[in-house]
Amino acid sequence: MQPEPIGGTPKVFFRQDGGLLDVITHPDYAKNGWIYLAYSEEGKVADTSMTVVVRGRIRDGRWTDQEDIFRAPPSLYFTGYIHYGCRFLFDQDNHLFFTLGERGRPAHAQDLLSPLGKIHRVMDDGRIPPDNPFIGRANALGTIWTYGHRHPQGLMWHPTTGKLWETEHGPTGGDELNRIEAGRNYGWPTISSGTDRFARIEGSARDGMESPVKVWTPAIAPSGIEFYSGNRFPQWKNNLFVAALVQEALVRLEVDGETVVHEEVLFRGMGRVRDVTTGPDGLVYVSLEGPGRIMRLVPVEASAPAPIKK
Numbered sequence: 001m002q003p004e005p006i007g008g009t010p011k012v013f014f015r016q017d018g019g020l021l022d023v024i025t026h027p028d029y030a031k032n033g034w035i036y037l038a039y040s041e042e043g044k045v046a047d048t049s050m051t052v053v054v055r056g057r058i059r060d061g062r063w064t065d066q067e068d069i070f071r072a073p074p075s076l077y078f079t080g081y082i083h084y085g086c087r088f089l090f091d092q093d094n095h096l097f098f099t100l101g102e103r104g105r106p107a108h109a110q111d112l113l114s115p116l117g118k119i120h121r122v123m124d125d126g127r128i129p130p131d132n133p134f135i136g137r138a139n140a141l142g143t144i145w146t147y148g149h150r151h152p153q154g155l156m157w158h159p160t161t162g163k164l165w166e167t168e169h170g171p172t173g174g175d176e177l178n179r180i181e182a183g184r185n186y187g188w189p190t191i192s193s194g195t196d197r198f199a200r201i202e203g204s205a206r207d208g209m210e211s212p213v214k215v216w217t218p219a220i221a222p223s224g225i226e227f228y229s230g231n232r233f234p235q236w237k238n239n240l241f242v243a244a245l246v247q248e249a250l251v252r253l254e255v256d257g258e259t260v261v262h263e264e265v266l267f268r269g270m271g272r273v274r275d276v277t278t279g280p281d282g283l284v285y286v287s288l289e290g291p292g293r294i295m296r297l298v299p300v301e302a303s304a305p306a307p308i309k310k
Contacts, residue, residue: 008063013042013049016081017101021051024088024096026124033057034124036069038086038098043077050077051084053098055124069126070098070143072115080104083151083169087224091157094124097145099152099166106189106199109148112140117188119152119166119180121145133183148186148209154225155180158255159238165213167225167242171196173217177242178210179258186210193217214253214260221245224275230282232299241266241284243273250276250286270295 012020018040026034034055041052053070056063083101090096102109102117109117112134120143123129134140154167164180174194178186187209189199194217205211216222223243228236242251248269254262271288279285284297 004061006058006063007061010037010039010041010052010054010063010066012039014040015049017084018049018081021084021086022088022098024090026055027090027094036088036096038088040084041077044074045077047079048077049081049084050103051086051100053086053126067125069096069122070115070120076103076114076116078103078105085152087153087155089155089157089164090124095121095129096124097121097155097164099149099155101151102149102188104198106150106196109150109188110185110190112137112144112147115141115143117147117149118144119146119149119155145182146180146184146186148188148190150188150192153221153223154242156225156227156240159227159229163258165225165227165240167222169221170194170215170217170219171199171201173219175216175219175222176212177214177222177240177253177260178212181210184210186212194219213258220247220249220251222251223273224277224287226276226278226284228278228284230278230284232282233284233297241276243276243286245272245274245289248272266297 021038024036036055038053040049042049050072054066054068056066082104085100087099099119100116108114122143128142132142134144135142149168151169152166156165166178166180168176171194174192190202191206191209192201193204193215223245226241228239240253240255250266250273252264252266253260271290273288275287277285286295
């Protein structure tokens, strides 16, 4: 346990959606010590900011050896404090996936020369993998895995199929659960089931654009997601947990293939639910805000009925 804050970490711009956004250790952390951070950084022009992804190590209680993984050009350090992203996930080949929101500029989500509104895939040191879907295209960034996203906040592999799933915030209504495939266009802002006075939404579906597996209207503001892989709740094996910020809820989804067949709210009204994960003990751990705390879900053991008094 580390009782004191780590010294020397990057300066974080924190306002509204901005702050320290995600942290993940390298799959080979025990050997190389790499830790990845995503955070919002203040720009050189007053009141501007943007998402940054770095990696570093901790030595003697201090952050060291920092390297940039992603840093946008100064022109993308915008005013406003929304839709920074960022969610991390590694694959089995140690590629790092990270998400970026469109920073309240919807048109960027469809622009393949902009990193905003995208899911990106890079090697663990930030280099571009040679098998990324847009490699070699002059009109696209090579790091892009998928595009047409508004504000992706959840990213997770299915434990048996190996498929990638994602949640993102819609505008007014229209929060989404998506199945992610390389090179696909997920439609924002051209298609959405929500409404937005700042975006030209043309309908809820279109050829060449991916429709969500599930839509939430009214919005729940889905954040972190987790496919349950433990043994303490066998009836929930491979179910998808969704942390919901606005609804202050933990949602459980039963998924059959690529169809949601059942939805249950496990609890509500205990604070904004930011993230959910399966612990090494097979229990479910949930992070909440207001106040910030970690909660653990423990199965209730069935007890024998009390004897009937005669």
